[in-house]
Amino acid sequence: MGSESEMATFKMMNQDFVKLDRFDGTNFTRWKDKLMFLLTALKIAYVLDPNLSKLPEPTDNDSDQLKAERKKREEDEVVCRGHILNTLSDRLYDLFTSMKSPKEIWEALEFKYKTEKQGADKFLIMKYFEFAMVDNISVMDQVHELQVMVNKLKDLKVVVAENLQVGAIIAKLPPSWNDYRKKLMHTTEDFTIEQIQKHLRIEEETRIRDKKINKKKQKKDHKVPNKANMVEENSDIVAMVSNLHISMVSELNMADAKSKSLDWWYDTGATVHVCNNKSHFKSLEDAMVGQQVQMGNNDTAKVEGKGTVELQFTSGKKLRKNLISANLLCKKGVKAVIESDNLILSKGGVFVGKGYSCDGIFKMKDLKEVDTILGIKVKKHSGGYALCQSHYIEKILLKFQYLRIKEVTTPYDSSVKLIENSGKVVAQLEYASAIGSLMYAMHGTRPDISFAVCKLSRYTNNPSTEHWKAIGRVLGYLKLTIGLGLYYTNFPLVLEGYTDASWITSASDNKATFGWVFTLGGGAVSWASKKQTCISHSTMESEFIALAAAGKEAEWLRNLLLDIKLWPQPMPAISLYCDSESTMSKAHSKVYNGKSRHISLRHEYVRQLIVDGIITIVFVRSSKNLADPFIKGLSRDLVKSTSSRMGLKPFV
Incomplete structure (x- = not known):
């Protein structure tokens, strides 16, 4: 059974x-x-x-x-x-x-x-209320998207009443549906969801059909007359122009539509063009009795007639009257770009009009003293400033918490020898996501994880289980040291750098790893851990390649500081600390008698930096070299001491 x-x-x-x-x-x-x-x-x-x-x-x-x-x-x-x-x-x-x-x-x-x-x-309700329909997507598709949000809100036990849903759909109709929106809002009928969807479907199908018919008519006759609505001359807002040849507009002024002026206004709230002088109408017809026009500033005026308006500026004369509707310009394919105090109009990539701003149009908001920028917290202390990414690291740990992260005291286990994976790839996309997340923390405020992230990023193409364990170790170290931040003080105001290299750390291609770090004001300002792009034949050569790379970075930093007018000038040479005496001896030698061309070029470059007074090379013991954690994994005590010397301290 x-x-x-x-x-x-x-x-x-x-x-x-x-x-x-x-x-x-x-x-x-x-x-x-x-x-x-x-x-x-x-x-x-x-x-x-x-x-x-x-x-x-x-x-x-x-x-x-x-x-x-x-x-x-x-x-x-x-x-x-x-x-x-x-x-x-x-x-x-x-x-x-x-x-x-x-x-x-x-x-x-x-x-x-x-x-x-x-x-x-958490952001679903905000997304629902901020949802805005656009003209280039089907209205019914966008209504369906709104209904999906409503169903998701129901799952969160947030019930949206049907009349509110209907009102939201009407209010969120795209700009080209403004007239139809007003028609729905002024009707006395109470719509259900099914009824409003039926009305919108019929209206959308009608618009699509009319658009096809209009395209056929435009092929027969490219010249479309300019229709206008005219109201009394003594009214504040006098006339409307529904179809305007924008290619004839030569100058526009942007300002508040309520302002009493004879200039042309560029109004993003108006739905029609406006002209207040009958003499500019080529033809004029009487309008229906009681017809009114509502502008973007909520003012209304009686409509007197319809007609044709022509704007001619080839003679150099400027017509400076009334209102230009931004909405109608957009419908006619005119693109408006606002940059600084200027308004530029173009159609099909061709310039057709320009304007300038008036008083009170552009406003700027003072955000006071910086608190967070690009996900990095900024805090002012008695001696200077501190930077921290604790909230960003929290998000990383939460994202990868399924790895069962445990706290560790070092970011990389030097006893583990990672090699390229020749077997089946393990979650490559997730691995790349983890590397990218760690890289942002590394480049922002955590130089102490540079070597580990640099090392692990080499296996992004084909990660294995061992590589994932190493990722978990870096996350465990960040979990333990999540409160560390980079501290900068007023002393010492001296830029100095450290450089180091580890010969043949990559067994697969026999390339060395090198790194550098520059400090200013007691904290690290520039650092890197990289695999060399060329093969070095000795420890001295690998150290020299690292020295040349650090020298290039020192030159760039020096030029940056020289651009700061408050920095004392002339600026002294930047001290570069190196723990290889043979490399220093070769750098000070005027002649390179080796056979490697790539070393010869770097030798000439370093020599020139020394002669020009840009850098000076100083010997430092390996135990005191601050670039040591950028080329290999260190013990717990060394990680702690080097991090402190780079300015990493508890962020309080």
């Missing part, structure tokens, strides 16, 4: 169930519900129950019933784990396949993607 039941179950799976799409990190809730339904139908979903009691360890006195129950549990766990992994994409499969328990995989997935979903849910 048992085997017949199993056969029936698998037969039902093969015939009646639709194959599940592979989960790639998106739409987790949908994938979870589908998979849970499948596991429930197979009667194995119970193994994922967090409250499921564990079976006792096997003993010789176990009853046959307990043995059978244990065997069934183990088989169900194997089947359940297989179904979960089989519905994951390849990169997620490689990431979670090391977990042996289906419950462990399920909990890790829930923690990772529920956390991301909760972060997105």
Whole structure:
């Protein structure tokens, strides 16, 4: 009976169930519900129950019933784990396949993607209210997107009333639907969601059909007359122009539409063009009785007539009257660009008009003293400033918490020898994301992780499990030292640098790793850890390549400081500390008698920097070389001391 039941179950799976799409990190809730339904139908979903009691360890006195129950549990766990992994994409499969328990995989997935979903849910309400429809996308598609947001809000127990949904749809209609929006808002009928969608669908289909007809007419006649509406001359706002040949406009002034002026105004709130002089109308017809026009400043005026307006400026005469509607310019394919105090109009990439700003148009907001910039916290202390990325590092740790990060005292374990992976890639996209996240912290305020990140970034193309463990170690170090920030003080106001290299650290291509760090005001201002691009034949050559690279950076920093007028001039030579006496001797030698051309070029460059007084090379012991953590992994005490000397201190 048992085997017949199993056969029936698998037969039902093969015939009646639709194959599940592979989960790639998106739409987790949908994938979870589908998979849970499948596991429930197979009667194995119970193994994922967090409250499921564990079976006792096997003993010789176990009853046959307990043995059978244990065997069934183990088989169900194997089947359940297989179904979960089989519905994951390849990169997620490689990431979670090391977990042996289906419950462990399920909990890790829930923690990772529920956390991301909760972060997105916080901004869902704001996204709903700030949603704005655009003209280049179907209105019905955008209405459907709004309804999807409403359904997501329901899941968060936020109920949006139907009349509010209807009002939001009407209010968010694109600019080209302004007239239709006003028509809907002034009607006395109360619409349901289905009714408003029906009205919008009919209107959109009508607009599409009319647009096709108009295109056919335009092919027959390219000259379209300029229609205008005319109102009384003694009104504040006198006339409307619906179709204007923008290519004839020579000058515009931007200002408030309420202002009493005879200039042309560029008004982003107006829906029509306006002219206040009947003499500029080529033809004029009487308007309907009681017709009014509403402008962007909410003023209204009686419409007197319709007509044709021509603007001719080829003679040099400037017509300086009334209002230009930004909305109608946009409809006619005119692009408006506001830069500084100037307004530039173009159509099809060709200049057609210009303008300038008037008083009160542009406003700037004073954000006071800086607090956060580009995700870096800035704090002023008694002696200077401090920079910290603790909140950014918190986000990284939360993003990769499914790796079960543990605190460690060093960012890189020097006893581990990482090599290129020749086997199957393990979660390459996730690995690249982790490297990118760590790089921003490294370039911002954490020079102490430079070597580890540089080393691990070399394996982004084909990461293995060992590389992932090293990533977890860097994250564990950041978790322990999350409160560190770069501190800068008024002393010493001297720019100095350290350079170092480690010969043949990459066994695959025999290339050395080099690094440098420059300090100013007690904190690091520039640092790098890189693999050399050429092969060096000795330790001296690798050190010399590093010295040349650091010299180039020193020259750039010196030129930057010279551009700061407050910096004392003339500026003294920058001290570059090096722990290789043979390299220093070669740098001061006037002649290079080696056979390597790439070293000869660097020798000439370093010699020229020394002669010009840009750098001076100073010997330092390896134990005191601040560039040491940029070329290799260090012990706990050395990591702590070098970090402190680079200005990394607790951010309080």
